[in-house]
Amino acid sequence: MKKWVWLFVMALVLFTISACSDSSSGEGDEIIIGGIFSASGPAAPLGKGEMDTVKMLVDKVNEDGGIDGKKIKLISYDDKSDQNEAVLSMKKLIEQEKVHAVIGGTISGNTLAMIPLAEKSEIPFISLAASKQIHNPDDKSSRKWVFKTAQGDDVVIPKVLQYLKDEGLTKIAWLNVANAYGTSGHTEFAAMAKEFGIEAVVEEEFEATVTDAKAMLTRVKKEKPQAVVVWGTAQESAVITKNIRQIGIDVPIINSHGIGTKQFIELAGAEAEGIIFPIGRLLVADQLSDDDKQKEKLLTYQKDYEAEFNAPPSTFGGHSWDAFYLLLEAIKKANGTDPEKVRDALEKDTGGFVGISGVFNINEKDHNGLSKDSLVMVKIKDGGWVINE
Amino acid sequence: MDIKKFTRSYRFNLYGITVLLFAVIIFPFLVPSNYIISTFILIGLYGIVCTGLVVLMGHAGQISLGHAAFYGIGAYSSAIVSGKFDFPPLAGVLTGILIACIVALLIGIPSFKLKEHYLALATLGFGVIVFTFLKEWTSLTGGLNGFFGIPPFEVAGFSFTTDRSFYFLVWAVLAFGLWFANNLIHSRTGRALKSIHGSESAAESIGINLMTSKLKALIISAVFASVAGSLYAHYISFINPQLFEVMTSIVFLIMVVIGGSSSLWGGLAGAIIYVWLVELLKDWVPLLGFSTGGEFEIVFFGVLLVVLLIFKPEGLMGSWKERKSLFSPQKKKVQDKKGAAL
């Protein structure tokens, strides 16, 4: 018995220590921002860039003297793409670190699990994940404190459908990856396709770990679609895209915004040529006309990120850029970090904010504020991206 | 000599549970942080699952790599019954228990003809199949989009909405689970399970039905896991199938093994160590100068796990009880069998 009592006491002491060690913060001379990203685990290709971006921006703002003389303190955690870790991290940030706002939730599942905590503790929470449920839930539960900076499927899918309609491609094949990213895209597609007069002649799923989908694609080929839509992130979409061409399906391929990385082009090789997908302007910043509102910011972000990490930024990193600067904007407008005021400022005073993902018009009804104009259709050409509008 | 001496370890555990209850009650007053309370909610939930696993693994000697499936069955039963059909939460818990029992029977009967590694793989396969069900049966489970809007747990009009109330609920359930398991392992049934672990042929020779005994252990552990899953769903209010993947089963196994499956307290000890190691690494690893992401936490966790098990192969609580190797009788047989088969 002695030993386990001892163990328990030791555990208790540990927690008390870690509980007390951080209570010094929150004295008003700093702005404390919490970050929760999936920098490892399955969602890491998205989350790593988000985490790095915020870290870079915090350093930059602090070097420039902070906001109104106040430095920003960032406390960021990696939830390892795990929901329970995300929830615990959220609690820790709110309870222990006493953060003024939280940025994060790389994937929708983790975000949805964290939302009730933000709502209950009344802390502004800006999510980077895409699901519509984050800001506009089916069950109408409260989202007073929750904002999001990623284009949700409710924005991306209409963009794709509009493109298909314009091109006269009405009989298409729909393929999505079998995870939350793919299925939520599919749900939205199924709900909206009719509106645009698009019909899926075949709908299939593939695993995120797919290595060869030619078997499944033979079924797709039989249905003779006019175009194929592939909804997934870089690695699995590359496999599917390659296989589609290898098996001899020669119709246009439309991918999702999840493939907006150089890796996709490398992985898919020659077969990447001609692929079309919707994406934020970041990818094609240098091709934008000079009167484009976003251009300057996009190029700066690109330059800074490349200087710091020796790799081009991703649109996911862009989401966290937007979240960070939206939050700063709101803090400036609110003249402080009072959560209620910051929240109100986010909702009312950030209209027309020009970010990386687009121009935000957040209001009481829409805590995302992006429209489908924030996206462009991009084509892969000669191993690079060109605007296709 | 009277029975007092014999029941020493039983009474000793009973004191342990009493002390535990006492500690559970005063703990929130010592540590008011909701964050720490929530880690203890998670520990409590894992503790329930792992205490069930201790009965199955440490006593009956049967390994399982599929317990996340029972955890998931509990969670989804509660989610669907109380979230979709608006029945009271208790009905969801009971539904979960019922389904878990039936599934345990269905999987247990064919699986328990197998031993060790083969049993481990069969239960692993079972876990994958249940996961696929949760993922593909979208009309009921919501598929990979997840299931949200699960109401808080409620019993007799009292709603467990705060962390603290839920903490008391979870630990009360855990204490009951420990008490139940302690009673069980110090009884005729518990001895029958241990006999099987000791020698299957000898157990049969004294009239113990191997199959039904193993099934009992499996069902008990499945019920523990299902109840914990139900509570988890009510606590977190949002679930998705990926929470109940194979990795979760492996995590349960990790907890039981580091805690020590031969001791009643092994499951709880493992849960405490696991949850807090992961949490503390989050703070400690950056102090060592690695500030990038979780990869170092993963590396450190892996290294610590391996080192711990090399030095304490029976887990922390296991070596304390000075028991012989957990699977030693079977282990020897594997080698014999191998020798013979070749």
Added chain:
Amino acid sequence: MESLSQLMQLLFSGLTIGSIYALIAIGFVITYNITGVLNFAQGEFAMLGALLTISLSSAGLPLYLAVILAILIVMLVGGFFERAAIYPARKSSVATLIIITIGISFVFRGAAIFIWGTQPHSLTPFSGNSPIRIFEAVLLPQSLWAVGISLAALAGMYYFFNKTYTGKAVTACVMNRFAAQLMGIKPEKMSFLSISLSAGLGALAGIIIAPISGASYQMGLMLGMKAFIAAVIGGLTNAPAAVLGAFLIGIIEAFSEGYLSSGYKDAVSFAVLLLVLFFMPNGLFSKKSGKRV
């Protein structure tokens, strides 16, 4: 005609992926039989092999050299892993050993994120990318490489275990540890040898699949699992049967993907595993196949 070409296509896909599983499965069988350990980190060797090759070849080494070097490095890593983690714990219980190998796989995966990041990487195919068409079905040169190399590796293994002195020593160790010891063979040495050998095979598997699906730090888990199933279906104690099992699983996967839905792919292969375990616990090919490695 159409259904014939689909059938062919499914068969090609199944054989390609099956040959990858086969290489990892042989590693499983060798490790299991010599050390008694079910190595859950086996798939990680494939990941390490693939990513190392990519790094080495992008550093300017010719592909064949990169491949050989990567395999050698992974073999060393495997050997080190045996010394550091498996050997000290060899007398522990089944559950403890399983968890130790899982702990090791955490370490490998975490280290891979650190070295190669989280983005997937690509490797150019060994010999061109122009598909070969047979009955309207498509066969890629890389698939031929995959099947060819796995069969060659199997032949190599057969030669090693039956014709070379070291190989015979390992086999002897499997058959009768005690007798082998009397003959002056050190089982510890064999354990080291067997794990680095299976690490090398795993690395080879990863390198072959990299041009097909790309490579990333998390590719090992699923490859390992599938190879596992393959090994058990064939009979965990028999390498040629494990290879047959691997091809079978590859083909079953391709067919369930082609005719059913890919969402059920994993469930179908695990269901096959359960059926085999329940009804033929010694593996599908336990009687037919003669020699075991």
Added chain:
Amino acid sequence: MNLLEIKNLSKDFGGVHAVQDVSFTIKQESITALIGPNGAGKTTVFNMITGVFPPSDGTIILDTKKISNKKPHQIAKEGITRTFQNLQLFADMTVIENIMAGMHLLTKTGVWKAGLRLTSAKREEQYIYDKSMEWLKKLNLEQEAYLPAGTLSYGKQRLVEIGRAVITQPKLILLDEPMAGLNHNESAKLADLLLDMKKEGNTFLLVEHDMEIVMRVADHIVVLDHGVKIAEGTPDEIQQNASVIAAYLGSEVTV
């Protein structure tokens, strides 16, 4: 009165006739010994009686009830328990726990009663404990009651195993080479114990190589060779039986 009746028992293992057409009977309150050279099929007969595997042919009748083809735990329920040639103790459990486990069939507390520790469960636990302690005294193992069974000397482990088998007072107890590994002194004591227990009404069937002991304790001896019964009778009869002598000394005689 015949307790056990074995009729035309045969067992083939893939074409090998391990036991062929063996018949014999066991009388109540007797000690029957099954002897024969190595590989004669004695353990096979044991395994068939205790249900480890079913006979290929023939029947086993206990008290007019046919018990062939039953599972081991069912056979135990019918009243036949056994010990094993290579000790099969529950090594991690204490001595008293081993004996208490032996009481499984005499008791009935299930999961629910035990888990909730109802009064009936407590009462039964006390009963199991008392009875087991009583047996430990009888076996002179009182001092070792709380030691893990695996730590005892070989001779004492044998005793524990026998205690575990007899505590339920089965109709028939099968002992597979009970004297193996015991020294002369220990075997003699165990033989006395067996004779005492016989007087108390127990019936034994034993396989044993120690002829001195067999001749001393057995009332009836059955001799197997190459799976076939070659002789049966009292110790005196067997000692004089020519074919038994040939079977045991066969090779030496012919050479």
